[in-house]
Amino acid sequence: MATGKIDPMHQFTVETLVPLHIGKYDISLTNSAAWMLAALAVIWAFMALGMKRQLVPGRWQMAVEGLTGFIDDLVRVNIGPEGRKFTPFIFALFTFILFVNFLGMLPLAIVPGWHAFTPTSHFSITGVLAIVSFSLVLIVGFWRHGLHFFSLFLPAGTPIWMAPLIIPIEIVSFLVRPFSLALRLFVAMMAGHILMEVFGSFIVSGFASGTATGFGVGIVSFIFIVGVGALELLICALQAYVFALLTSLYLSDAINLH
Amino acid sequence: MDVASAKLIGAGLAAIGTGAAAIGVGFVFGQFLNSALRNPAAADGQQGRLFLGFALAELLGLMAFTVALLILFVF
Numbered sequence: 483m484a485t486g487k488i489d490p491m492h493q494f495t496v497e498t499l500v501p502l503h504i505g506k507y508d509i510s511l512t513n514s515a516a517w518m519l520a521a522l523a524v525i526w527a528f529m530a531l532g533m534k535r536q537l538v539p540g541r542w543q544m545a546v547e548g549l550t551g552f553i554d555d556l557v558r559v560n561i562g563p564e565g566r567k568f569t570p571f572i573f574a575l576f577t578f579i580l581f582v583n584f585l586g587m588l589p590l591a592i593v594p595g596w597h598a599f600t601p602t603s604h605f606s607i608t609g610v611l612a613i614v615s616f617s618l619v620l621i622v623g624f625w626r627h628g629l630h631f632f633s634l635f636l637p638a639g640t641p642i643w644m645a646p647l648i649i650p651i652e653i654v655s656f657l658v659r660p661f662s663l664a665l666r667l668f669v670a671m672m673a674g675h676i677l678m679e680v681f682g683s684f685i686v687s688g689f690a691s692g693t694a695t696g697f698g699v700g701i702v703s704f705i706f707i708v709g710v711g712a713l714e715l716l717i718c719a720l721q722a723y724v725f726a727l728l729t730s731l732y733l734s735d736a737i738n739l740h
Numbered sequence: 741m742d743v744a745s746a747k748l749i750g751a752g753l754a755a756i757g758t759g760a761a762a763i764g765v766g767f768v769f770g771q772f773l774n775s776a777l778r779n780p781a782a783a784d785g786q787q788g789r790l791f792l793g794f795a796l797a798e799l800l801g802l803m804a805f806t807v808a809l810l811i812l813f814v815f
Contacts, residue, residue, distance in 0.1 A: 491813065560788055662799050669802040724795040727788060 490679040521581040561734040576726040583718035603671040612664035615729040623736035754808035761801020768793040
């Protein structure tokens, strides 16, 4: 930060690691894809080490059972007994988002030239996740209820003269779901990383300035960023939970049709 | 006033919305704690609704933040 200019958006640039082109399509391995693959490898290792099915579970197996039991509870409470077959889907969404978020928080920038990358801080990634869960809601809804699925737009017990008002509102709120789902995760992750970057550069430029004021600013920023880092870890877990929770609530709408 | 400074002022004004979302999120959690301490036995069953309310309140603040970023970096 010798220039004194803070560039918080630089950490979100997608760089090509292995160039790869098929025809006119660019399918290069980027750092985004590499971090998602890393997340998959970590999830696979985490699950594989805990699935030995010991009668008396060790610590690792307890951790894995805690995670699966958590998602199982979430699905059972929010969808009901008919939602059990969607547990793997919700579990995959939750663990993927959780591990990608956590890996993006790794302080890899200590190694010069490296920095952790959070794929969920890009709208294209969270958008695809949201589209997957939204289309599952549509498919399940039309599969189970046929055209009767449209009664979702008119909650039971609504007075009929309210229908012209309620139906457009419900349609808009239904169509906005994938956007809100994707936008929430993307902006929460991006805002957190910008905050960390800005205060991180305050520390560097504060100490580099060599004045007493700069030193004070650096110390205060350092204490602050420890707290923000802890808060960010909470947000990482919370956003993954919220994504899984909202997906299961939308699925519950499609299955049980209020 | 030139466009560059108007842009910065606009982004700053848009960021006020995140403070409004902070009030909303604080209200959600405050009300939850308020009622959870009155009836702790029923609190665990309402956690889903707690986080639903949190997510909805937070989304609006994040939208204000998005508008600020759009003003800063897109236009």
